[in-house]
Amino acid sequence: MSISNDIKNLLDIQDTNITFEENCVMNGTYKGNSCKYVDGKLTYIPTHCVRCGIKNENETITKNGTQMSRITLPITGVLPTYLRLNKQRFVCKACNKSFTAKTPIVKKNCFISENTIAQVVIKSAEAQPLLSIGRDCSVSPTTVQRVITEVAKAYKPHHQALPKHLSFDEFKYAKGQMAFEYINVATGDILDILEKRTSRAIKDHFITNYCLKDRKQVETVTIDMNAGYANVIKEMFPQAEIIIDRFHLVQLINRSMNKCRVRIMNTFNTSRGEDQKKYRRLKRYWKLLLKKESELSYTEYKNYDMFGQRLEVNIVDEMLDYDPELKANYTLYQELLSAMTNRDFSTLENILERRSSMLISNYMKTSLKTLRKHLPYIKNSFIYPYNNGRIEGINNKIKVLNRVAYGYRNFTNFKNRILLHFKFKPVQIRPVTETKQKETHTKVA
Numbered sequence: 001m002s003i004s005n006d007i008k009n010l011l012d013i014q015d016t017n018i019t020f021e022e023n024c025v026m027n028g029t030y031k032g033n034s035c036k037y038v039d040g041k042l043t044y045i046p047t048h049c050v051r052c053g054i055k056n057e058n059e060t061i062t063k064n065g066t067q068m069s070r071i072t073l074p075i076t077g078v079l080p081t082y083l084r085l086n087k088q089r090f091v092c093k094a095c096n097k098s099f100t101a102k103t104p105i106v107k108k109n110c111f112i113s114e115n116t117i118a119q120v121v122i123k124s125a126e127a128q129p130l131l132s133i134g135r136d137c138s139v140s141p142t143t144v145q146r147v148i149t150e151v152a153k154a155y156k157p158h159h160q161a162l163p164k165h166l167s168f169d170e171f172k173y174a175k176g177q178m179a180f181e182y183i184n185v186a187t188g189d190i191l192d193i194l195e196k197r198t199s200r201a202i203k204d205h206f207i208t209n210y211c212l213k214d215r216k217q218v219e220t221v222t223i224d225m226n227a228g229y230a231n232v233i234k235e236m237f238p239q240a241e242i243i244i245d246r247f248h249l250v251q252l253i254n255r256s257m258n259k260c261r262v263r264i265m266n267t268f269n270t271s272r273g274e275d276q277k278k279y280r281r282l283k284r285y286w287k288l289l290l291k292k293e294s295e296l297s298y299t300e301y302k303n304y305d306m307f308g309q310r311l312e313v314n315i316v317d318e319m320l321d322y323d324p325e326l327k328a329n330y331t332l333y334q335e336l337l338s339a340m341t342n343r344d345f346s347t348l349e350n351i352l353e354r355r356s357s358m359l360i361s362n363y364m365k366t367s368l369k370t371l372r373k374h375l376p377y378i379k380n381s382f383i384y385p386y387n388n389g390r391i392e393g394i395n396n397k398i399k400v401l402n403r404v405a406y407g408y409r410n411f412t413n414f415k416n417r418i419l420l421h422f423k424f425k426p427v428q429i430r431p432v433t434e435t436k437q438k439e440t441h442t443k444v445a
């Protein structure tokens with residue numbers, strides 16, 4: 001009896017009706033692969049007949065042979081492990097029907113143990129391909145997906161009420177396919193994921209799932225500037241303020257400044273020694289031109305390639321002297337950057353209102369135009385503490401999932417995997433602050 005208990009302990013089988021005997025473990029093969037078989041027995045005295053319900057008194061129900069089933073268990077050593085369970089068959093004298101003994105270690109008509117299924121669920125929450133989860137749990141990738149689909153049912157978005165502050169974003173999930181997601185910006189909970197991000201699809205979704213009264217409760221929706229969600233938001237959430245994530249504003253002017261530098265670099269005639277030097281320096285020290293002026297070092301002398309012992313600020317000054325256009329754009333860039341990072345809306349507004357100099361590059365002018373167009377939404381980003389940091393953090397994880405899964409082609413399967421992933425590893429609830437934004441948003445380049 002003690003061997004039986006040891007084996008049950010090892011296999012995490014709690015069903016008292018299952019027993020094991022000495023020499024019950026043996027090596028074998030299953031579908032051509034080496035495996036371990038553990039032979040066990042399942043029997044008990046039934047309290048009643050499962051067919052007609054009669055109570056088992058005076059031997060109404062008698063034992064009637066056994067039935068063997070092979071049940072997949074979690075791997076015990078290095079090989080897949082299967083339980084060959086001899087299940088007792090019973091016959092009922094009252095109804096003349098027979099039935100098989102039951103055990104909670106597997107669901108009815110299933111040959112995969114509940115322990116294995118639990119393992120599949122845990123592993124699915126990690127960023128691992130279905131194939132390797134399957135291999136680790138001795139089941140097929142199809143089974144892994146089936147388990148995910150089944151478990152994800154419990155986490156289906158319920159669309160009961162909308163939070164006051166939403167955040168919208170999108171992500172790529174298959175070749176050229178973009179999905180739309182929206183979250184509760186305060187908690188980071190994914191509220192739902194839609195297969196398409198068209199205005200039509202988004203409107204349909206919100207109209208079908210929420211009444212106007214609910215939608216009117218929404219106070220803010222944070223979006224990134226590139227996405228054309230503004231009209232949909234106005235229509236769906238008539239009371240909501242649109243917030244454009246400030247990070248994207250910085251990113252926008254950052255890119256323009258960088259393009260401007262590259263354009264100027266390319267006007268240099270690199271066959272001339274002096275021009276080649278300037279070209280190389282601008283190419284090498286591009287990051288310094290994007291850095292906030294107030295963060296350049298004014299005190300620390302360092303040895304810089306192509307410059308020698310210098311201060312960071314000297315290097316920037318020298319490079320700006322190469323070209324008046326570069327200097328003009330840099331000055332404007334720094335003004336914008338400082339207004340944005342200091343949440344100084346009136347300065348930003350002033351910069352955007354004034355006529356820009358002839359020297360300002362077209363890249364920068366386009367950015368200014370975009371900023372002017374979105375000015376009311378940008379203002380909101382100076383007022384409210386919300387940003388898209390959280391949803392972008394989620395998106396990064398989704399990208400990892402998509403990559404390890406070698407690109408999900410079936411949207412529903414992918415969505416289920418995402419829901420499971422985030423339910424089992426919930427995003428930590430922290431107040432949205434500036435530092436949070438810095439953490440979440442990766443390098444600006």
Ligand SMILES: [Zn+2]
Nearest residue numbers: 049052092095
């Ligand atoms: Zn019966």
